Amino acid sequence: MPRGNGSIGRCMAQVAMVMNLDKCIGCHTCSVTCKQTWTNRSGTEYAWFNNVETRPGQGYPRAYEDQDRWKGGWQLKHGRLVPRSGGRARRLARLFANPELPALDDYYEPWTYDYENLISAPLGDDVPTAVPRSQVDGRSTAVTWGPNWDDDLGGGPRHLAGDPVLKKMNDQVRLEYEQAFMFYLPRICEHCLNPSCVAVCPSGALYKRIEDGIILVDQDRCRGWRMCVTGCPYKKVYFNHTTGKAEKCTLCYPRIEAGQPTVCSETCVGRLRYLGVILYDADKAGEAAATPDEKDLYQAQLDCFLDPADPGVVAAAEAAGIPHDWITAARRSPVHALISRYRVALPLHPEYRTLPMVWYVPPLSPVVESLTATGHDGEDPATLFAAIDSLRIPLDYLAGLFTAGDPAPVEAALCRLAAMRTHMRRVNLGEERDPAVARAVGMDTTDIEAMYRLLALAKYDERYVIPTGYHTTAIGDEPDGCSLDHDHGPGMYDAGAFHAPLSESESESESEPTAAGTSLRGRVNLLNWNGRGRPAGLFPRRDGHTT
Amino acid sequence: MNHLHTALWGVLPYLVATVLVTGTAWRYRYDRFGFTTRSSQLHEHRLLRIGGPLFHYGLLFVVVGHVIGLLVPEAVTERVHVHEWLYHANALLVGGAAGLATLAGLAVLLHRRLRVPAVRAATSRGDRAVYPVLAAVLLAGLAATATTVPPHHYDYRLGVSVWFRSLFALAPDVAAMSAAPFVYQAHVLLGLALFALWPFSRLVHAFTAPLGYLARPYIVYRSRGARPAVRNGTARR
Numbered sequence: 001m002p003r004g005n006g007s008i009g010r011c012m013a014q015v016a017m018v019m020n021l022d023k024c025i026g027c028h029t030c031s032v033t034c035k036q037t038w039t040n041r042s043g044t045e046y047a048w049f050n051n052v053e054t055r056p057g058q059g060y061p062r063a064y065e066d067q068d069r070w071k072g073g074w075q076l077k078h079g080r081l082v083p084r085s086g087g088r089a090r091r092l093a094r095l096f097a098n099p100e101l102p103a104l105d106d107y108y109e110p111w112t113y114d115y116e117n118l119i120s121a122p123l124g125d126d127v128p129t130a131v132p133r134s135q136v137d138g139r140s141t142a143v144t145w146g147p148n149w150d151d152d153l154g155g156g157p158r159h160l161a162g163d164p165v166l167k168k169m170n171d172q173v174r175l176e177y178e179q180a181f182m183f184y185l186p187r188i189c190e191h192c193l194n195p196s197c198v199a200v201c202p203s204g205a206l207y208k209r210i211e212d213g214i215i216l217v218d219q220d221r222c223r224g225w226r227m228c229v230t231g232c233p234y235k236k237v238y239f240n241h242t243t244g245k246a247e248k249c250t251l252c253y254p255r256i257e258a259g260q261p262t263v264c265s266e267t268c269v270g271r272l273r274y275l276g277v278i279l280y281d282a283d284k285a286g287e288a289a290a291t292p293d294e295k296d297l298y299q300a301q302l303d304c305f306l307d308p309a310d311p312g313v314v315a316a317a318e319a320a321g322i323p324h325d326w327i328t329a330a331r332r333s334p335v336h337a338l339i340s341r342y343r344v345a346l347p348l349h350p351e352y353r354t355l356p357m358v359w360y361v362p363p364l365s366p367v368v369e370s371l372t373a374t375g376h377d378g379e380d381p382a383t384l385f386a387a388i389d390s391l392r393i394p395l396d397y398l399a400g401l402f403t404a405g406d407p408a409p410v411e412a413a414l415c416r417l418a419a420m421r422t423h424m425r426r427v428n429l430g431e432e433r434d435p436a437v438a439r440a441v442g443m444d445t446t447d448i449e450a451m452y453r454l455l456a457l458a459k460y461d462e463r464y465v466i467p468t469g470y471h472t473t474a475i476g477d478e479p480d481g482c483s484l485d486h487d488h489g490p491g492m493y494d495a496g497a498f499h500a501p502l503s504e505s506e507s508e509s510e511s512e513p514t515a516a517g518t519s520l521r522g523r524v525n526l527l528n529w530n531g532r533g534r535p536a537g538l539f540p541r542r543d544g545h546t547t
Numbered sequence: 548m549n550h551l552h553t554a555l556w557g558v559l560p561y562l563v564a565t566v567l568v569t570g571t572a573w574r575y576r577y578d579r580f581g582f583t584t585r586s587s588q589l590h591e592h593r594l595l596r597i598g599g600p601l602f603h604y605g606l607l608f609v610v611v612g613h614v615i616g617l618l619v620p621e622a623v624t625e626r627v628h629v630h631e632w633l634y635h636a637n638a639l640l641v642g643g644a645a646g647l648a649t650l651a652g653l654a655v656l657l658h659r660r661l662r663v664p665a666v667r668a669a670t671s672r673g674d675r676a677v678y679p680v681l682a683a684v685l686l687a688g689l690a691a692t693a694t695t696v697p698p699h700h701y702d703y704r705l706g707v708s709v710w711f712r713s714l715f716a717l718a719p720d721v722a723a724m725s726a727a728p729f730v731y732q733a734h735v736l737l738g739l740a741l742f743a744l745w746p747f748s749r750l751v752h753a754f755t756a757p758l759g760y761l762a763r764p765y766i767v768y769r770s771r772g773a774r775p776a777v778r779n780g781t782a783r784r
Contacts, residue, residue: 088761095757097588097599104589104665136590137664199765202757207769218769223755224583241590241669244583257771469771 008316009283011306013326014193014213015256015466016278016335017265018345019186020361020455022417023272026151026184028052030264030273034188037263038250042532043242045110045135048147049249050264052186056397057150058162059185061106064235065164065349071100072233073196073352074289081290081353083200085230091200100230101239108145110135136241153182165400181393183363185401186272188264189236189249190348190356191215193280193304194289197248200231205246211469213357214251222246233352257469265464274454276333276465277326278357279306279317289353295406297350304355305340308333329467334454335359342443342451344413346402361455362398362410364417385415385440416441420455423448555736556724560714563739570746571754584752590665594655602652608645609688612638617711621704635695635702646689653682673748680741687734694730701728707735 034050053059067073071085085091085100113130121128134141150159160166191208195215198206205221206228208214217228217237224244228237237248252262256275260266265273281304288300306313308330317327330336338345338361345359395414399407419441426433427449438448454462574581588595616638624634657678660666694701706727713720724732745751 083765092757092760096603097592097596099596101588101592103592134665137668139664195766198767201767202760203755204757204759204763204767207767210768210770212771220579220582222583223752223757224586225757226586226588239586239589241587243580244585245580 008306008313009281011279011313011316011320011322012213012282013211013317013322013330014191014278014280014357015251015275016191016213016339016357016359017188017251017262018274018335018338018359018361020272020274021183021185021363022361023270024052024184024186024363025270026052026054027269028148029267029269030186031147033263033267034249037252039238039247041240041242042135043240044238044247046104046107046147047238047240047247049236049238049247050186050188051147052184053148054151054153054182055185055401056160056163056166056182057153058159059187060108060147061102061235062145063162063164064102065233067233067352069100070102070233070235071230072235073231073354074194074199075353076290076292079290079292081194081286083196083231084233085200085227091202091227095202095225098226098230101226102229102235104136105145108147108149109141109143111141111143114140153180165397168400168405169394169396181397183393185348185360186264187234187236187348188262188358189215189232189251190234190354190358191249191251192357193282193285193301193355194353195232196352196354197228197232197237200227201225202227206237209253212251212253212256214253214256215248216250216253217246217248219243219245233349233354234356256466259466259468261464261466271463274334274338274458274463276335277330277467278333278336278339279308279313279322279327279330280304281306285355289355294351294353294404297353298347298403298406298409301347301350301355302340302343305336307340308336323467325467329465332465334458334463334465337451337454342416342447342454343409344416344451344455346409346413348401349404350402351404360402361417362402362413363393364414364421385418412441416443416451417455419443420448420452424452424456552721552725555732556710556721557719559736559739560719563743567742567745571751574746574751582751582755583749585669585671585749587660587666587669590669591659591663594659594663598652598655598659600652601648602656605645605647605649605652608641609649612642612645616642616704617708620708620712621702639692639695643689643692646685646692650685650689653685657682671749673744677741677744677748677750680737680744684734684737684741687730687737691728691730691734694728701731703727703731707731 030050031048031052035048038049039045039047048060051060059065064070064072067084071083073084074081075084076082083091086094111132112135114133115130117128118130131140132143133139149155153160191214193213195206195208198208198215201222202225203221203223205218205223207216207218209216222245224239224246226239226246228246228248229235229239231237232248237246239245240247252260252264255262255266261273261275265275284304288297288304291297291300306316308314308317308327314327317330318324335345339359344361346362347356347359349356395407395410396405398410399405403409419437423433423437423445426437433445435445438445443451588599621631625631660670660674660678691703695703706723710720710724710727713723724735741750
């Protein structure tokens with residue numbers, strides 16, 4: 001793996017994700033489970049930390065990729081990286097009204113239905129209906145847009161015309177229904193190496209965690225200046241209009257710390273998500289983000305990543321204080337394999353210069369389907385490689401998403417996927433292995449079979465290689481329990497009240513071993529709570545106080 | 548000088564100062580989560596883009612004007628040869644313009660708060676208490692500024708300002724304030740009410756103006772172990 005002059009700067013670890021778009025069926029299970037976990041509270045009705053959008057399409061919020069309008073990410077000004085929304089002075093001058101903040105209409109007005117009318121309406125000639133009501137002001141509303149309104153190309157060319165990636169493409173795009181193409185793009189926060197949301201936060205409330213690179217909002221420091229919403233080019237920071245604070249995807253850090261995958265990964269029915277550790281050179285990241293030509297940003301970011309099999313890297317990582325189990329996890333990381341070893345995963349919009357860390361394996365399937373439909377052997381390598389140029393999903397469109405418009409890396413990734421299919425087809429049919437197929441894409445047969453295993457067969461523990469974060473809690477004096485256990489937080493309950501103690505030794509270490517049994521009494525059932533007000537018993541009683 | 552004047556101009560300011568300081572400290576200690584602008588820009592942005600900057604920038608000028616008018620004694624400006632009429636003309640024009648801008652901004656903000664359903668729904672009890680007081684303070688202040696126009700001239704720098712500075716010497720000059728015209732007294736009382744409400748309303752966001760941003764590196768890194776302050780609720784477990 002090329003690493004420039006070979007000297008390693010500050011080595012850091014990052015928990016990263018790769019999604020295999022070939023497998024996404026657009027079922028929205030990830031979005032729904034994420035919402036149930038994180039954003040089912042009042043003030044975040046409109047927020048989806050995870051959303052699945054159909055491409056081509058406008059995405060959520062509408063046309064968020066149009067940075068001329070929303071000013072997200074970074075830009076190069078006289079060779080220096082500056083947030084596109086302006087430097088420090090300009091941001092402070094616009095503190096009182098942020099001109100580039102998306103309005104609720106750009107997301108959608110969240111609504112519910114007035115179901116009570118169905119049973120309480122007076123007797124009459126008409127069947128009573130459940131009218132939609134806005135969840136923001138409670139008035140009846142007309143539903144005109146939603147988080148996935150243009151799902152499966154719904155709405156047709158009228159909505160498609162708003163796709164900023166489509167707008168940038170030069171050639172005529174085939175949007176007639178017989179030739180239409182589409183695929184799904186699940187999106188979460190990118191947990192970037194060079195996060196522009198962090199850079200534009202005036203209060204310093206947003207931060208990147210040193211240990212795992214997860215970007216979080218300190219709810220006690222956030223003052224609701226809303227700059228982060230503008231700063232994030234992926235529009236993955238949301239403003240909670242009830243609490244007046246910014247909230248964002250947390251990469252389910254309480255689960256990651258315990259070695260578990262995020263909720264979206266855990267519940268993904270297509271098993272298309274991979275989680276693992278990536279070691280990178282933090283000193284190089286700043287230079288990489290300032291690469292002059294945006295088409296070189298993909299390669300520049302690749303060059304920041306370190307090879308955990310290299311003894312020099314291991315030494316640098318240990319010197320930087322990265323725990324040993326993190327280094328071994330980095331060696332087994334499926335994410336590192338897909339990004340750096342097999343080079344089939346690509347970053348989403350590297351041209352925003354934030355160095356995103358959720359990467360995507362571009363979709364290949366339609367090309368095989370369309371070739372087979374035209375009577376050709378869709379799995380024949382010669383036909384296949386030649387056909388990748390004339391993909392049903394235009395190569396330029398994928399390049400507009402993943403490589404700032406440079407089709408070469410996308411084509412290379414798709415060729416590798418195509419070679420894998422061809423190779424494995426020969427294996428499955430009992431034909432002789434042809435090393436030329438692998439060699440044509442710069443791999444060997446063992447590599448290609450390992451990649452096949454990772455993409456097609458990998459089990460839970462191969463897809464999610466997440467070292468635990470216990471080492472720091474052992475030293476720190478943090479209180480036990482969930483770190484989300486605070487006012488208005490999603491985890492505002494006493495962990496002991498819902499789960500029995502894990503083991504005898506654990507309950508002995510607690511000062512009050514019977515707490516788990518008694519504290520459940522008099523508590524509210526959250527399933528019956530409408531999210532408004534504060535029902536009695538919602539919060540655990542303080543010690544020494546009786547209510 | 549009667550007891551009422553002593554209570555209003557000799558005792559009340561100290562009570563309000565105590566409430567302001569301890570209240571803010573208490574809020575910061577126990578409700579840091581509540582320190583927020585509670586922006587309603589998500590619900591409505593067109594009017595806010597006019598009203599928000601107009602109100603806040605106007606207010607910044609008003610604050611600077613108050614600092615100059617109250618803390619700089621007349622003797623100092625005379626020593627640097629700023630003529631009395633020049634000073635007052637400047638105070639009237641710049642101060643009046645800033646006050647009017649603030650008032651216009653507040654009017655726009657109040658309008659959207661009342662007329663836009665989503666913003667109205669997001670209005671808290673604290674807002675309902677603060678908005679009328681804020682409007683009254685502004686109106687009284689503008690009325691007081693208008694009294695500096697020559698015909699019935701009152702030089703606040705020889706009255707109100709003397710009283711204000713005497714507060715910091717812990718020897719309140721009650722006589723100086725009780726001799727001031729009614730608009731000044733009303734403005735001061737309403738101002739004290741505003742400061743008493745301050746720690747318990749969204750006004751606290753003014754104390755957390757992010758000036759440190761100008762000197763900060765762009766990317767903030769933080770360690771999992773180094774959490775700044777353990778929240779009170781969990782610290783006692």
